[in-house]
Amino acid sequence: MNHKAVILGNNYYIGLSTIRSLGAEGVHTVAVDYSEEDRYGAASKYCSESLLVPHYKTDTEGFINALIDYAKKQADKPVLIPCHDTYLEVIDAHLNKIKEYYLIPQTEQGLATRVMNKDTLHALATEHGVRVPETVRIHEPNFHDRVENEIKYPCLVKPFDSPSFVATFRKKIFKVHNREELDEALAMAKDADLEVFVQRIIPGFDDHMYTFDAYLNQESKITHWTTCQKLRQYPINFGASVYTIQKFTPELFDIGSKFLEGIGYKGFAEIEFKKDEETGEFYLIEINARITNFNHLLYKVGLNFPYITYREMIGAPLEPKSVTETTNRAFWYGYEDALAVKDYIKSGQLKTSEVVKSLFRPKAYAIWSISDPKPAVAFMKTRLGKLFGGRKKARR
Template sequence: MNNKAVILGNNYYIGLSAIRSLGVHGVHTVAVDYSEEDRYGAASKYCSEKIIVPHYKNDTEGFIQALIDYAKKQDQKPVLIPCHDTYLEVIDANLPKIKEYYLIPQTEQGLASKVMNKDTLHALAVEHGVRVPETVRIHEPNFKERVEEEIKFPCLVKPFDSPSFVATFRKKIFKVHNMEELEEAINKAKEANLEVFVQRIIPGFDDHMYTFDAYLNQDGKVTHWTTCQKLRQYPINFGASVYTIQKYTPELFDIGSKFLEAIHYKGFAEIEFKKDEETGEFYLIEINARITNFNHLLYKVGLNFPYITYREMIGKPLEPKALTDTTNRAFWYGYEDFLAVKDYIKSGQLKTSEVMKSFFRPKAYAIWSWKDPKPAFTFMKTRVGKLFGGRK
């Protein structure tokens, strides 16, 4: 296997997990970042090479050119694996140019951005008969009346462009409880030049969040898949997974595979669903078009999606595989889960006894590894440094 794997974004544990998932099979991994700061994923013993490139947003042209220049020096086309939404957006916008030099599963320019954008994803879902939460756009006629009658309070103010919203507000959504809060949230978004819409909250605690994780080959067919259930998120209720279990939920394959194949998606995707606690129906919430937060859990249960991607891209695809058992293994990001647990207990959503029971499951850690401990030490060193640095 002479093709290198170029991993974009190693200042978060998704990049670290991708490096480990590939490096364990002897793949030459290249950590690509715009800064040395917080780059703990590149500290892995499975990282073969590290390079710094221009910032993907501040100097997009320079970033793309740096990737191309690197690829030109290689004997074989590298496989490109973005591990953050913002990297993915830039790659998608420049897909034809990048694909001349890199192996990338997606063939249709704009499709990744379309499924990441809440507005276009909503339209796609409706077009293909997939259930989505009721939504009202702020410029629609009778906006306020429709919110009060169809959406009802409390409700969510969500962005069309999630990466930009998260970068600005450090949260995924605004939860509002009345018209005054709604207007305030809309004004905040306007001031930041971000478009938003209003959406109904599907009833159910955080353990009603499920995922369908799948790989679609170059024929646009699902070849590898499993399903998971989130148990805790941070920030609580509307955040990223910090404690998730693999759990077989066959209905999600029926919905998810049909939808992804219908829109001609290729490569890895994770569809996030919420199960309505009153009706039992699943609603599509969002799609991650890059390696997921709990990739290490998927690796532990036998689905190594970065390697599945790599092998198909170099023309040596792995045998199809579906995980149709419940292993009950959990993904755990302890650093943020402790913060989440504190908030769950404080708000009365969880009891200490319930939390304690969960820790007895076999776990896949976000950062820690006995075989590869350096990234965890590097991570903790930077966190301690920031903690004491902030007290000066």
């Protein structure tokens, strides 16, 4: 296998998991970042090569040119795998140019951005008959009345562009309980020049969050898939997965496969659903158009999505496979799960006994690996440095 795999974004465990998933199969992996800071993924023994490039936002042209210059030096086209939404947005915006030099599953420029953007995703889902939570846009007539009577409080103020919102506010949404809080949230979004909308909260605890994880080939047909259930998130209720189990939920295949194939999607995608605890109906919440947070869990249950992507891109696709039984294996990001558990218990949403009971499962860890410990050591050094560095500053 002479094609290298270029992984964008290794200062988070998605990049680390991708490097491990590919390196374990003998693929030459290249960790690409804009800074040495916190890039613990590049510390993996499965990282074959490390590269620094200009920042994808502050010097987008330099970033794209650096990627192209690297690819030009290779004997065979590398496979490009973005592991963060912001990288994916930039690659998607320049897809027609960059795909001349890299192997990339998605061939339609703009489609990845359309499924990441909440407004265009809402329209696509509605067009294809997929349920989405009721929504009111801020410029619609009788906005406040509709929020109060149709959406009802509490409700969510959500961004169209999630990566920019998270980068600004360090959270995915604003939860508001009355008109005063709503207007305050809207003002904050306006000041940050971010477009938002208001959405109904689908009733149900965090364990009502499910995912459909799938790979679609170049004919936009699903070849590999499974389903999972989130148990805990951080920040709690509206955050990223920190404890998730693989659980077979056949209804999600029926909904998710029809939708992804219907829009002509290619490559890996993860659809997040929430199950309404009152009606049992599934609502599409969002789509991750890049490798997911709990990629290592999927790897452990037999679906190596980075390698599935790599093999199809080099013209040697793997045999189709689906995991249609419940393995009960769990993904665990212990560092943030500890923070989440503290908040769940403090808010009365979980009991300590429930948390302890949930942990008795075979696990796929976000960072720790006994056979590849250096990334975990690098991660802890950084966290301890920030912790004690912050305390020193406070004492001064």
